[in-house]
Amino acid sequence: MLKSYSENANHNMRRPVVKEELVDYMRTHLQQPQGHLATIAAFAREHNIPIIQQEVVAYFRLLMQTLAPKDILEVGTAIGFSALLMAEYAPDAQITTIDRNPEMIALAKENFAQYDYRQQISLLEADAVDLLSNLDQAFDFVFMDSAKSKYIVFLPDILKNLKKGGVIIFDDVFQGGDIARPIEEVRRGQRTIYRGLHRLFDATLNHPGLTASLIPMSDGLLMLRKNEDEIHLLD
Numbered sequence: 169m170l171k172s173y174s175e176n177a178n179h180n181m182r183r184p185v186v187k188e189e190l191v192d193y194m195r196t197h198l199q200q201p202q203g204h205l206a207t208i209a210a211f212a213r214e215h216n217i218p219i220i221q222q223e224v225v226a227y228f229r230l231l232m233q234t235l236a237p238k239d240i241l242e243v244g245t246a247i248g249f250s251a252l253l254m255a256e257y258a259p260d261a262q263i264t265t266i267d268r269n270p271e272m273i274a275l276a277k278e279n280f281a282q283y284d285y286r287q288q289i290s291l292l293e294a295d296a297v298d299l300l301s302n303l304d305q306a307f308d309f310v311f312m313d314s315a316k317s318k319y320i321v322f323l324p325d326i327l328k329n330l331k332k333g334g335v336i337i338f339d340d341v342f343q344g345g346d347i348a349r350p351i352e353e354v355r356r357g358q359r360t361i362y363r364g365l366h367r368l369f370d371a372t373l374n375h376p377g378l379t380a381s382l383i384p385m386s387d388g389l390l391m392l393r394k395n396e397d398e399i400h401l402l403d
């Protein structure tokens with residue numbers, strides 16, 4: 169088991185937000201990753217590295233083919249599984265992906281060297297907190313899959329760099345269902361994430377310049393479309 173994940177395994181990964189039998193059904197019936205993606209997914213399972221779940225993989229295949237984004241930003245590379253998936257299903261895209269964990273970065277580099285056949289992926293090795301404020305690039309698809317409490321902190325910079333009509337997906341926004349409970353019922357150690365996610369929802373779900381959807385898939389996805397050139401978030 170890798171050091172970083174044996175210590176920080178996300179317990180919400182094992183708390184499905186829809187009926188367990190439906191989760192099992194989706195995970196056994198939706199097409200399994202093939203080729204190098206299957207190899208990387210097996211490695212992630214073996215080492216307890218949280219990568220996107222099977223139903224999200226299937227959704228991303230469809231999204232990439234439908235939206236056909238040209239410029240993708242990902243925050244949270246881990247070992248490169250989702251970046252390589254997006255590269256495969258959006259063959260015209262250039263993908264910038266960010267991670268700060270040296271163990272993950274080393275493995276992602278190996279995987280990109282071996283499997284990024286069309287040289288689509290650039291890995292930025294830094295904390296997104298430091299990188300995003302200086303970012304000046306126009307993206308049409310952003311996948312946020314990093315520390316959940318920071319989503320709301322990153323949002324203004326992400327929106328600034330998102331094209332009008334562009335889409336953002338935030339992964340793991342339901343906290344295994346905690347998000348719908350009063351804060352007193354949430355474990356103390358999870359409350360910073362809880363507050364951060366509520367601030368994210370308050371800032372986006374009813375914003376007139378955004379179209380928002382919450383998708384009860386895996387541990388919940390928040391999907392936003394930017395409808396105006398500039399978005400001013402409400403406090």
Ligand SMILES: C[S@@+](CC[C@H](N)C(=O)[O-])C[C@H]1O[C@@H](n2cnc3c(N)ncnc32)[C@H](O)[C@@H]1O
Nearest residue numbers: 219220244246249250267268269295296314315
């Ligand atoms: C859930 S994993 C990403 C999984 C990957 N997207 C996939 O599905 O294959 C989250 C990753 O985000 C990284 N991360 C968390 N907070 C970060 C931050 N502030 N800046 C950069 N990377 C961060 C962690 O190091 C970890 O590798």
